Amino acid sequence: MRFFSSLARLAPDTSLQSQRAVQRNSRTVLLSTLLAIVTIGAFCGEARATVAMLQPARVAAANEPLQITLLYSADDARALTVTVPPTIRVTLTGAEESPQPLDLQREPGVPDTLHVRPGQFRKVRFSAPWPQSARGEVRIDPVGFDASPALVAINRGPQQDAIAQAERAESEASTPAQAAEAAAAVGGPTGDAMSPPGDSLSTTGRGVLAHVSYYEPMYIAFGHNGDTNARLQLSFKYRILMPDDLRSKAFLDNLYFAYTQTSIWDLSADSRPFRDTTYSPQLFYYVPDTGWHSPLFTRMGFAAGIAHESNGKAGSDSRSINMPFIRPTWEFGDLTGNHLTVSPKIYYYLGTSNNPDIADYRGYVDLLVKYGSPDGWQLATTLRKGTKHWYGSVDSQFTYPLAKLLGSKWGGYIWVGYFNGYGEDLLDYNNRQHWMARVGYSIAR
Secondary structure, X not given: OHHHHHHHHHHXXXXXXXXXXXXXHXXXXXXXXXXXXXXXXXXXXXXXXXXXXXXXXXXEEOOOOEEEEEEEEOOOOOOEEEEOOOEEEEEEEEOOEEEEEEEEEEOOOOOOEEEEOOOOEEEEEEEEOOOOOXXXXXXXXXXXXXXXXXXXXXXXXXXXXXXXXXXXXXXXXXXXXXXXXXXXXXXXXXXXXXXXXXXXXXXXXXXXXXXXXXXXXXXXXXEEOOOEEEEEEEEEEEEOOOXXXXXXXXXXXXXXXXXXXXXXEXXXXXXXXXEEEEEEXXXXXXXXXXXXXXXXXXXXXXXXXXXXXXXXXXXXXXXXXXXXXXXXXXXXXXXXXXXXXXXXXXXXOEOOOOOOOHHHHHOOEEEEEEEEOOOOOEEEEEEEEOOOOOXXXXXXXXXXXXXXXXXXXXXXXXXXXXXXXXXXXXXXXOOXXXXXEEEEEEEEO
């Protein structure tokens, strides 16, 4: 009995020792884990630095190498040692080519490792010749490091060296006067090498989409005034030839085919038919910037060609017109902020046998007036005045980026429209629409 009593007294001591041993082991494991985390963190911090790719010049000469500059900087409060690779890889996507890899060599004289102190940064340049297949606007995507892609216009024209030099001088200029002087060195602003902001449909420049861009606004909107209907419009233009020099003003280098389709959708009628649809193919010459300068305006564009409009119907409902036209466009103010655009489209009618009096209601001029900014709200109004009485129309469209309302993941615009007058569609060109307001969504404006 005394043996078992002694054993019973010893048992708690043995258990307590085991618990203490377990606690000591747990503390040891915990300290070891924390030490490992700190060691790994220190190792990662020593091997990691913030890497950024600087934006290359917007316009590059084809006979000069592609040059990419990486910026290494410390991302914490202690000095870092970073390894610089001998080459980096990017993919080039443009013209009619699918994405192509390109390896760029590190500039001579740069060591394999860099020591970067807190708050310090180091620039390292990599370069490689442009491939022969790279033409027009080319997208550059980094491979193996996190950096935003860049869009560069490759110039293969006879003035490519002077244009690229002026572009670099303009981007490095510290005053507007120096930038203007650099641009004037090659006979005008370098910014006309590419289409205006928002004009391009393809940001990658891959395949046929490199030639396609938006034309008229594209939207769908709904309204009610006695009956409920919707108005929707699709519109694209296609650049037939992609020139070596994107600044070229030559006729064939700036020849476009466009197609616009506008429908009025009757949602109140049985089976909800499309009341009328206007089909409008066009062939025209277009430059967003003519290079003409004046103290009165910031930029002047120009278009001229021939347009066809018809509603595809037969008999008494058939409507069809052909219109040769010219369209100058003047922009006033800061093109990156709120600015004014005035664009009269002047035309003449050919072949109006189905609607010979259309000029009485529509006239010979569409006057487009826009005000707003590329990344903010915009109000665009088209005015028409018929040749008789007070026939004509007012068509206003207000747009605002959805990204500013709902967050950056949203694309397109909220669209609010107002129409009053004659000729919202071809079928009813001679019938008055007193007014119609609609709200909808737009992907291009």
